[in-house]
Amino acid sequence: MPAPTDAARIEELRTLLHRANRAYYVESAPFMADSEFDALLAELAALEARHPELSDPNSPTQRVGGEPVDGFVQVAHRVPMMSVDNTYSIEDLRAWWERCERALGRPFQAVTDPKVDGVAISLRYEAGRLVQAATRGDGTSGDDVTHNVRAIHAVPLVLSGEHAEVPAVLEVRGEIYMPSASFERINAERRAAGEPEFMNARNSTAGTLKSLDPAVVRARGLSFVAHGAGESSGTTAAGRPVERYSQFLAVLRALGVPTSPRSRTCRSADECVAEIESFAAARAELDFAVDGMVVKVDSFADQRELGVTAKSPRWAVAFKYPAERRPTVLERIDWEVGKGGTLTPRAIMAPVVIAGTKVQHASLHNIDEIHRKDIRVGDTVVVEKAGEIIPQVVEVAAAARPAGAVPVEPPSACPSCGEPVTKEGPKLFCTNGACPAQFRERLKWFVGRDQMDIDGLGEKIVDALVDAGLVRGFADVFTLDPAKVAALASETETKAGTRVRRKIGDKVAASIAAGADAARGRGLARVLAALGIRHLGAATAKSLARAYPDLDALLAASVEALQEIRDIGEVTAPSIHADLHSHAMQSAFRALRGAGVSLASTTFVAASVAPAADSPFAGKTVVLTGELETMDRRAATERLESLGAKVSGSVSKKTDLVIAGPGAGSKLAKARELGIEVWDEAALAAALSRA
Numbered sequence: 001m002p003a004p005t006d007a008a009r010i011e012e013l014r015t016l017l018h019r020a021n022r023a024y025y026v027e028s029a030p031f032m033a034d035s036e037f038d039a040l041l042a043e044l045a046a047l048e049a050r051h052p053e054l055s056d057p058n059s060p061t062q063r064v065g066g067e068p069v070d071g072f073v074q075v076a077h078r079v080p081m082m083s084v085d086n087t088y089s090i091e092d093l094r095a096w097w098e099r100c101e102r103a104l105g106r107p108f109q110a111v112t113d114p115k116v117d118g119v120a121i122s123l124r125y126e127a128g129r130l131v132q133a134a135t136r137g138d139g140t141s142g143d144d145v146t147h148n149v150r151a152i153h154a155v156p157l158v159l160s161g162e163h164a165e166v167p168a169v170l171e172v173r174g175e176i177y178m179p180s181a182s183f184e185r186i187n188a189e190r191r192a193a194g195e196p197e198f199m200n201a202r203n204s205t206a207g208t209l210k211s212l213d214p215a216v217v218r219a220r221g222l223s224f225v226a227h228g229a230g231e232s233s234g235t236t237a238a239g240r241p242v243e244r245y246s247q248f249l250a251v252l253r254a255l256g257v258p259t260s261p262r263s264r265t266c267r268s269a270d271e272c273v274a275e276i277e278s279f280a281a282a283r284a285e286l287d288f289a290v291d292g293m294v295v296k297v298d299s300f301a302d303q304r305e306l307g308v309t310a311k312s313p314r315w316a317v318a319f320k321y322p323a324e325r326r327p328t329v330l331e332r333i334d335w336e337v338g339k340g341g342t343l344t345p346r347a348i349m350a351p352v353v354i355a356g357t358k359v360q361h362a363s364l365h366n367i368d369e370i371h372r373k374d375i376r377v378g379d380t381v382v383v384e385k386a387g388e389i390i391p392q393v394v395e396v397a398a399a400a401r402p403a404g405a406v407p408v409e410p411p412s413a414c415p416s417c418g419e420p421v422t423k424e425g426p427k428l429f430c431t432n433g434a435c436p437a438q439f440r441e442r443l444k445w446f447v448g449r450d451q452m453d454i455d456g457l458g459e460k461i462v463d464a465l466v467d468a469g470l471v472r473g474f475a476d477v478f479t480l481d482p483a484k485v486a487a488l489a490s491e492t493e494t495k496a497g498t499r500v501r502r503k504i505g506d507k508v509a510a511s512i513a514a515g516a517d518a519a520r521g522r523g524l525a526r527v528l529a530a531l532g533i534r535h536l537g538a539a540t541a542k543s544l545a546r547a548y549p550d551l552d553a554l555l556a557a558s559v560e561a562l563q564e565i566r567d568i569g570e571v572t573a574p575s576i577h578a579d580l581h582s583h584a585m586q587s588a589f590r591a592l593r594g595a596g597v598s599l600a601s602t603t604f605v606a607a608s609v610a611p612a613a614d615s616p617f618a619g620k621t622v623v624l625t626g627e628l629e630t631m632d633r634r635a636a637t638e639r640l641e642s643l644g645a646k647v648s649g650s651v652s653k654k655t656d657l658v659i660a661g662p663g664a665g666s667k668l669a670k671a672r673e674l675g676i677e678v679w680d681e682a683a684l685a686a687a688l689s690r691a
């Protein structure tokens with residue numbers, strides 16, 4: 001296979017990181033290590049910096065946390081909830097310290113705070129009373145979880161005015177977490193009741209906060225610790241305004257808000273490193289999971305001077321401790337079939353608790369990796385995990401190898417369809433185009449949020465539909481009989497965070513039907529990207545849909561014509577052309593058309609009338625920030641692009657226009673600072689209707 005182009009790699013990384021983000025924040029089922037996520041995000045940011053023309057306001061680099069889930073009211077954060085940059089090395093931490101010192105031009109003092117592994121929350125107090133609790137969400141708005149947070153004893157409902165003056169408005173930022181004792185007690189109760197155990201304290205915290213029933217929250221024994229401020233009318237100590245984070249923490253404690261008893265003030269990088277090292281040993285004794293240490297510049301004036309980037313404050317950094325390791329026994333290896341036919345080995349191990357999580361599965365990547373590490377079934381393997389990290393098999397405890405340990409042979413047949421397996425480098429493939437396991441994974445991709453975005457069709461429901469034979473091709477999801485869907489059983493997560501099998505039911509079946517109806521009109525670009533054609537990701541699909549008015553026109557195009565399109569080269573054009581004309585795709589297209597799915601482009605730009613020069617957006621660089629209330633952000637982006645605008649994710653001197661909705665934060669501030677024209681959504685809507 002050729003080296004992927006930068007554009008394809010950007011596409012691949014965005015998709016992967018969006019998925020990882022959703023798995024982590026929305027589904028509470030992470031599949032990627034923090035360190036791996038951070039590394040991929042850094043790679044993406046570097047590629048995007050090199051290719052500003054490929055910027056996208058929906059790129060994972062453009063946001064801070066997760067997307068809120070349905071069922072809760074959205075709350076805009078008056079001050080954005082930023083995330084702190086992570087580092088895994090002491091040298092990076094020292095480099096950060098030096099950068100701050102250089103920028104400030106003087107020595108400074110910092111505060112170290114243990115990084116509690118929980119769910120970030122913003123608590124708003126007005127006249128000393130808790131009026132709102134909101135999750136971080138995407139950093140500009142989150143879910144209103146006030147009803148649940150009130151059930152957490154550690155969160156004061158009324159601030160104490162006994163030892164400090166209560167500010168008119170105070171937003172406390174902090175972390176909701178599940179103490180290890182609560183986690184273990186709940187699991188012991190569940191074991192006794194014959195119910196499945198929770199895997200992880202952080203995920204059960206997130207799941208608990210999403211519960212609609214505060215009684216569940218109360219029973220879970222969640223806790224809270226504060227670590228920052230949002231909007232505030234000003235806190236005072238002894239009648240004088242608070243000027244330092246360390247003072248602010250003292251005021252919070254005086255007001256009855258829990259803060260970390262382990263906060264320390266450091267005057268140098270050396271002091272800071274010493275604190276991190278001494279805490280490394282102490283943290284294992286704590287009653288809750290701590291995965292690192294946050295270091296913040298103490299003086300608020302210094303913080304303002306250092307400022308923020310689009311994503312995180314320059315005045316703070318989080319040092320993360322290395323992963324925890326434990327031995328366990330490798331019981332067997334399963335080979336899982338992916339959407340492209342790749343067979344990935346998965347280790348099934350005796351359960352072991354690492355970093356507060358029960359671990360029994362780990363990806364072994366590929367057969368060469370298994371042989372390189374000489375992993376055999378029956379071996380004692382060393383597994384690594386830290387916080388939300390995905391477990392990894394680091395090495396084999398060779399001395400503990402039993403006589404009967406079995407070397408791993410690659411399978412010669414696909415475990416799903418039984419067809420022969422081919423090997424390309426270290427990778428094994430099932431090349432059977434009709435392989436049921438591959439279709440299942442491709443279908444999950446097809447209905448996914450960034451592709452056809454069919455509401456209600458989660459992975460478990462897709463499994464149930466395929467198992468029952470109700471869906472045999474992509475188009476079948478558009479013609480499902482709701483009564484048959486409702487009667488199926490599917491695995492689902494209860495509000496308590498455990499998995500059970502339940503009937504899908506009329507309500508979900510109806511929402512799937514409505515979701516499919518809504519998805520029919522997504523247009524050619526989305527359909528092409530959803531089909532999982534090699535070398536045809538979302539960016540390429542968009543380019544094709546700009547060049548051709550509909551599928552028929554695209555199918556009539558020659559390989560040479562395709563080669564002229566942005567993102568498509570000499571190598572990919574023949575491959576895309578061949579796949580579009582393959583028997584499988586031809587029948588998929590026919591079936592989709594038959595199911596009423598639009599194969600017309602919504603963004604076609606005829607070359608002869610290329611973005612009209614009189615379009616107010618031709619050649620302009622536009623940034624969308626904050627929330628759009630009447631328009632879909634993706635639709636607005638596509639419309640602007642079709643009018644010749646370049647839609648960018650970040651504000652710079654090259655930006656011509658910023659569209660700011662409610663909740664717009666640092667980008668709007670920067671636009672004002674640079675004197676860039678700013679419109680609201682109504683002005684954009686008016687201009688689009690004229691264009």
Ligand SMILES: [Zn+2]
Nearest residue numbers: 414417430435
């Ligand atoms: Zn197969």
